[in-house]
Amino acid sequence: MTATEPLALIDHHVHGFVTGGLGRSGVESLLSEGTGPPPPGTSVFDSQLGFAVRRWCAPVLGLAASVPAESYLERRIELGDAEVNRRLLRAAQVQEWLVDTGYQEGKVATPEQLAAASGTPAREIVRLEAVAERVARDGTSAADFAASFSAALTAATRGAVGLKSIVAYRLGLDFAAARPSAADPAARLDDEVLLRHLIWTGVDTGLPLQFHVGFGDPDVRLHRADPSLLHDFLLATQDIGTPVMLLHCYPHHRQAGYLANVFPHVYMDLGAILNHVGARSAAVLAEALELTPFTKMLYSSDAFGLPELHYLGAIGFRRDLARVTAQFVADGAWAAADAERVAHLVGSANAVRVYQLARA
Numbered sequence: 001m002t003a004t005e006p007l008a009l010i011d012h013h014v015h016g017f018v019t020g021g022l023g024r025s026g027v028e029s030l031l032s033e034g035t036g037p038p039p040p041g042t043s044v045f046d047s048q049l050g051f052a053v054r055r056w057c058a059p060v061l062g063l064a065a066s067v068p069a070e071s072y073l074e075r076r077i078e079l080g081d082a083e084v085n086r087r088l089l090r091a092a093q094v095q096e097w098l099v100d101t102g103y104q105e106g107k108v109a110t111p112e113q114l115a116a117a118s119g120t121p122a123r124e125i126v127r128l129e130a131v132a133e134r135v136a137r138d139g140t141s142a143a144d145f146a147a148s149f150s151a152a153l154t155a156a157t158r159g160a161v162g163l164k165s166i167v168a169y170r171l172g173l174d175f176a177a178a179r180p181s182a183a184d185p186a187a188r189l190d191d192e193v194l195l196r197h198l199i200w201t202g203v204d205t206g207l208p209l210q211f212h213v214g215f216g217d218p219d220v221r222l223h224r225a226d227p228s229l230l231h232d233f234l235l236a237t238q239d240i241g242t243p244v245m246l247l248h249c250y251p252h253h254r255q256a257g258y259l260a261n262v263f264p265h266v267y268m269d270l271g272a273i274l275n276h277v278g279a280r281s282a283a284v285l286a287e288a289l290e291l292t293p294f295t296k297m298l299y300s301s302d303a304f305g306l307p308e309l310h311y312l313g314a315i316g317f318r319r320d321l322a323r324v325t326a327q328f329v330a331d332g333a334w335a336a337a338d339a340e341r342v343a344h345l346v347g348s349a350n351a352v353r354v355y356q357l358a359r360a
Contacts, residue, residue: 007318007343010096010351013125013164013210013247013271014313015304016109017085017117022306024073030305033217033276045069048278049312056315057308060091082117088307089118092314095348096120098355100164100210102127108305118310123357124160125210128198129170131156150201161355162245163202164210167195172224173211175199177232208243208267208354215250215273227268228255234263243354247271248302250284257292267354268292272302274320275312282320289324294342298350321346 018026025037028044031053038044045054055066061075061084076084099111099122111122131152140148157163167175171192180196202209212220213227227246234244244263248271249256256268270288274281288297301313325339352358 006093007321008095008348009093009299009314009317010098010348010357011094011301011303011310011313012098012162012245012298012351012355013100013269013300013302014097014114014310015100015103015302016111016114017089017303017307017310018081018107018305019109019113020107022081023077027073027076027306030309033215035218043069045072047276048280049276052275052278052312052316053308056312057088060087060311085117085307088311089114092118092311094118094120094310094314096351096357097122098125098161098351099123100125100127102130102164102166103304105130117307123355125162125164126153126156126160127164127166128153128202129166129195132194132198146197146201149198153201153205157205157207160207161357162208162210163205164212164247165195165199165202166212167199168212168225169216169219171195172221173213173227173229174224175233177236179236203237203240203242206242208245210245210247213246213249213256214252215248215271215276222251226252226255227259228252230259234259234266238263238265241265243267245269245298245354247300248273249288250277253284253288254291257288257290260292260296267296267298267350269298269300271300272304272309272313274316275301275303275309281316282323285317285320286324294345295350297346298354299347318347 031044031049044050054069054072058067058072059065061079063072063075097114099114101124111124115122132149135149135152175192175196179200180193214225227249242265244266246256246266246268249268250270250273253270260266260268270285273284277284299317301310303309303313321343325334325342328334329336329339
């Protein structure tokens, strides 16, 4: 890494940008995890994330830093979505994208479309629940569900580099740890036995298995999305060795760091929260680095819908990691060479190793 070469980043959990037109309200709706519009007379731009967009994204669109929100939105419309996407995604300079394709399929860019817009490769992360829903829609009988799901997952993961579960949304992370003896597809896809069956089938593939943890939209019950609730499951899967990737984690990032510290197959990231906490992001990153082994943390933006989030995630993570580790060096606690090595590990090397990207 030199002054002209930014830290190489692999975004190990991200989504596509919205492919349809985005008006003012569409942009604002994607700047919050909330499900409704802001109160009358207010704007979602009046938030840490909104301020970050105005500060850092505006110059990429040819505006002064921190222009008013209305000026930013006008410029966005003037350029058009395709040009906005191209500018922001290419300015992010992300080396590779690992894309969760299981949410809002058909409304957001595919890995191929993200690669084309950004100019860098993209690979797929398969969502377990999305595969199960397709199997259920096909009218699979209860007797055939397990075999049909296994076959569908095998087909879906050809060329994919990982899996994801949203059990935190459907149930909570406090599910029973043991492998279930049967799964009933007639049950809703928030049935515990069925969800456990999906997860254990995923474990058996050996592909890295991502879990949404902590911060998310109102469907998440935050107290049931604490990764420490996975402790027994992690004990049950430790000898199998399938990597378990804890995504986002805030405000449970210290618990996630503990789990990554004590379990050899557990990894974590901070995902979307660094965008959402804005000017406080370096403090959150420093907390995550307290206990997480440096070989166990990965970069992720969890960007969805808006290319601003892909861009902010990348530039913000580089800035925060440099700021935090530079302070460690200034305090005499770290050598400068160690700070560079940790940046390389977290930025890209850990993802290459865990997802076996060199062989994918």
